[in-house]
Amino acid sequence: MFGGTGFGSTGFEADWFGLLGRELLRERRAALIAEACAWSVGLSDRPHHLRLRGRLVSTGSTMGDRAATGQALSGEEDGRIELGDASPGSFQDALNAVDADGTVFADRFDREVVEPFVHETCLLAADRARRTRPGQWAELLDDLGEDPVDAEPADVVRAGEWEEPLRLEAEHLVLAALGRTPLLEVESEGLPLSLVRAAEAATRAAAAPAPVQPESDEGLAGALFLALAAVREAGLPSPVPPADARALVAALLGQGLEPEEVGGVLPHLPLAPGTADRVAALLT
Secondary structure (H helix, E strand, O other), rough: OOOOOOOOOOHHHHHHHHHHHHHHHHOOOOHHHHHHHHHHOOHHHOEEEEEEOOOOEEEEEEEEHHOOOOOOOOOOOOOHHHHHHOOEHHHHHHHHEEEEOOOOOOHEEEHHHHHHHHHHHHHHHOOOOOOOOOHHHHHHHHOOOOOOOOHHHHHHHHHOOOHHHHHHHHHHHHHHHHHEEEEHHHHHHHHHHHHHHHHHHHHHHHOOOOOOOOOHHHHHHHHHHHHHHHHHHHHOOOOHHHHHHHHHHHHHHHHHOHHHHHHHHHHOOOOOHHHHHHHHHOOO
């Protein structure tokens, strides 16, 4: 992404909906920026990789270490050309870097933040159009060949192809607000919402299928905050390998977490395969 033009493929008569979506996106700009900051939490703990002469290699440092010292996070052989003028250690520079499997972080950001946010915005625009512009909404459904009685907003949005140009707009808004900001500052800003998102995910997982008493968002958020601090202060590698499971348990318990709290935060910590099972065995 991060390039392109247009507002759908249904013609000028449907441009009003594309403009409505753009208007709503700008109204939700603060929420989009907050989600971007929350998504960035944890990037600084990831091992830093570069592609040198076609081969992906680890530099032996973390993204955060390089960002803190003003070193570039992205290389010349990977990333997107349009993101290549980023300031070293900035959020834009981090987006243009690659993870351990060679995926550009900007691709993950598109998939995990921009696409769902824009889809939700388009659905909100459809709801607003249906309530405030019933005549134009009916004409739009007719133009798209949708049944005015059974039409689902998601189907209308998909048929009109409004999401793609709105994604480009969303990306530009994020870069304008955060692109030159140091990665560590963006992470710090996003930590509170990141903890809330983690708590929400844990609550959803605990809610089905059997009725259980989920831990409160505030309780899990606090435990996760302490757990992340423990991992960071203990200097453990990220992701934590099974061989360091005992050191991880000691760090978590030393931070004041109860054994049952440790089990609740494990799914949200940067752990290598097998580490969580090893920690559970040690706790029992």
